[in-house]
Amino acid sequence: MSTLTYTLSDSATMVRRNLRRMQRYPSLTLMVIGVPVVFLLLFVYVFGGTLGAGLGAPSGGRGEYATYVTPGILLITVAGVAQGTAISVAMDMTEGIVARFRTMSIARVSVLTGHVVGSLIQTMLGLAVVTGVALLVGFRPTANPVEWVAATGLLAAVTFAITWLSVALGMVTKSVETASNLPMPLLLLPFLGSGFVPTDSMPAGLRWFAEYQPFTPVTETLRGLLVGGPIGSSAAQAVAWCAGIALLGYLWARRLYDRDPSR
Amino acid sequence: MTTSTPRPAVAATGLRKSYGDHVVLDGIDLHVAEGTVFALLGPNGAGKTTTVQILSTLIRADGGDVRVVGHDLSREPDRVRAGIGVTGQFSAVDNLLTGAENLKLMADLRHLGRAAGRRRTAELLEQFGLVDAAGKPAVTFSGGMRRRLDLAMTLVGEPRLIFLDEPTTGLDPRSRRAMWDIIRDLVAGGVTIFLTTQYLDEADQLADRIAVLDRGRLVAEGTAEELKRRVPGGHLQLRFADPTGLAAAARVLGEVRRDDEALTLRVPSDGSVRSLRAVLDRLDDIQVEVESLSVHTPDLDDVFLTLTGHDTEEKVPA
Structure with a gap:
């Protein structure tokens, strides 16, 4: 077998390990899926009436807002799983089994790809659940099959990028508690963009930040694909952000993993 | 080399x-x-x-x-x-995996192949007396x-x-x-x-x-x-009922370490039956009763005391 085959086979082994661990410890998965569902219900039923009226569309109201907010909630889901990833990576690194992996002749990156691919599968599952609930509470997408595929691809790309970053965040600190706090800003970013309200309703400074932060072009592209509306240059920006964050996260994570583990 | x-x-x-x-x-x-x-x-x-x-x-x-x-x-x-x-x-x-799954994980990472991996897993479970625990998570x-x-x-x-x-x-x-x-x-x-x-x-x-x-x-x-x-740490520890016995024993046994408070004597010995008998014979000769006796063989403490001049308890400066 060649090096590439070994890398793929070792990564597949590690993915199986991570999926089995998720199965044995389901509370983390339930939490990362449950939180965005609660957010969705909160925003649609508690804030939805008022916020929907502010959107200015002729129909207005709760249903309108459910359709508006769903892309934002989908990104909250992605960020939530990222937090779960950072926690499980940090927990894993404190255990002896990873020290064992380091002394074995296996593709070194496979320990990390196992986490990334495992989280990717977990996120896709979470996104499916959240989309299902959104449809039940009034989300009315207008996407055709091609747009659905494109939206799924974009969400997978965002997840891939954010997950590599959170793998690094899970390793940069020694304590599991810190690791669970570090990705917190990721959970806030969809709020400080066009995920929940249009950016032009924000004060000038915040609006400037909202328009230039990575989640906004992603939200706009997602919204354009799912419920129609202008996409423009957002798609290209979204893809560029994903590629950049993924590369940075990957290089950082590898560097941290190659560092001496003790002290 | x-x-x-x-x-x-x-x-x-x-x-x-x-x-x-x-x-x-x-x-x-x-x-x-x-x-x-x-x-x-x-x-x-x-x-x-x-x-x-x-x-x-x-x-x-x-x-x-x-x-x-x-x-x-x-x-x-x-x-x-x-x-x-x-x-x-x-x-x-891996605490969340079972005994068998842990072994299978290693077999996969060693690229043993499906059949060989399963065989090796079964073999090792048997050899290490883990057959009953094969299906239980390692955390238990x-x-x-x-x-x-x-x-x-x-x-x-x-x-x-x-x-x-x-x-x-x-x-x-x-x-x-x-x-x-x-x-x-x-x-x-x-x-x-x-x-x-x-x-x-x-x-x-x-x-x-x-x-x-x-x-x-x-x-x-x-x-x-x-x-x-290189480690002369072996000795017998003898305890006596009263100071008179202790003093008498110390006189006949020659080179000993004496503790008047605890009423004990420490006699160098290699721990063999012969050396033990020799000590007891001499005490019998002068009719001194030994209240208790223990045999001490060299341990890590003795090795350290001899080789390094400090014992194992001494903390290494951090």
């Missing part, structure tokens, strides 16, 4: 490692012949675990020339990894079972050199003996063992050669017999 001995499993010269100002390994030389058991003996904080971590490619040395299973440690770490197995002091099993295992699973996982890839970092620390006496038997079986199968331990009797039981590590330096090296000859 010597030419008379077989190819060394470990050959290290001038191995050093420090964390900031704290020197953990201060230039140590190690030579372990293939097919032998080598014990690195020392108290907590002596640098034993650091040595194993470096030799097993887990952490990098600051200096030194090291070859493990014939490959240079810094240039070909992956070739080294392919030939070694490590069972550390802290268990390296007892200390002894966990240690056995850990070692079984190390053996999946049939390594030529196995590092055992304090393999019996924290085990009850029965599990400890079981672990010793397993280690002896491995050696009989031609595997080289690099063992670290705090217990002199463990090194004595298992090792062909013992090196004593203290504060990052090797202070002695040799067979168990050679080391013990």
Whole structure:
């Protein structure tokens, strides 16, 4: 077998390990899926009436807002799983089994790809659940099959990028508690963009930040694909952000993993 | 490198490692012949675990020339990894996976293939008495079972050199003996063992050669017999009912250490029945009753006291 085959086979082994661990410890998965569902219900039923009226569309109201907010909630889901990833990576690194992996002749990156691919599968599952609930509470997408595929691809790309970053965040600190706090800003970013309200309703400074932060072009592209509306240059920006964050996260994570583990 | 001995499993010269100002390994030389058991003996904080971590490619040395299973440690770490197995002091099993799944994981990572992997897993579960626990998550295992699973996982890839970092620390006496038997079986199968331990009797039981590590330096090296000859710690401890008996006994026994408070005498002895009888005969002659007697054989404390001038309890400055 060649090096590439070994890398793929070792990564597949590690993915199986991570999926089995998720199965044995389901509370983390339930939490990362449950939180965005609660957010969705909160925003649609508690804030939805008022916020929907502010959107200015002729129909207005709760249903309108459910359709508006769903892309934002989908990104909250992605960020939530990222937090779960950072926690499980940090927990894993404190255990002896990873020290064992380091002394074995296996593709070194496979320990990390196992986490990334495992989280990717977990996120896709979470996104499916959240989309299902959104449809039940009034989300009315207008996407055709091609747009659905494109939206799924974009969400997978965002997840891939954010997950590599959170793998690094899970390793940069020694304590599991810190690791669970570090990705917190990721959970806030969809709020400080066009995920929940249009950016032009924000004060000038915040609006400037909202328009230039990575989640906004992603939200706009997602919204354009799912419920129609202008996409423009957002798609290209979204893809560029994903590629950049993924590369940075990957290089950082590898560097941290190659560092001496003790002290 | 010597030419008379077989190819060394470990050959290290001038191995050093420090964390900031704290020197953990201060230039140590190690030579372990293939097919032998080598014990690195020392108290907590002596640098034993650091040595194993470096030799097993887990952490990098600051200096030194090291070859493990014939490959240079810094240039070909992956070739080294392919030939070694490590069972550390802290268990390296996946707690959420079952016994069988842990072994299967190792088989997959060693690229054994489906059928061979399943066969090896079944074999090792049987050999290590884990058949009943095969379907239970490792988190439910007892200390002894966990240690056995850990070692079984190390053996999946049939390594030529196995590092055992304090393999019996924290085990009850029965599990400890079981672990010793397993280690002896491995050696009989031609595997080289690099063992670290705090217990002199463990090194004595298992090792062909013992090196004593203290504060990052090797202070002695040799067979168990050679080391013990350098350690005159063996003695008899005699306790008497009253000061008169103590004084009388002290007069006839000659060179003794006397404690008037505790009414005890410490008599140098190699622990043999003959030396014991000689002491008791002399006390019988003067009709002094001994209230209690204990035989003390040299232990790690004695080794340390003799070789380093301080005992094992003394803390290494951090």
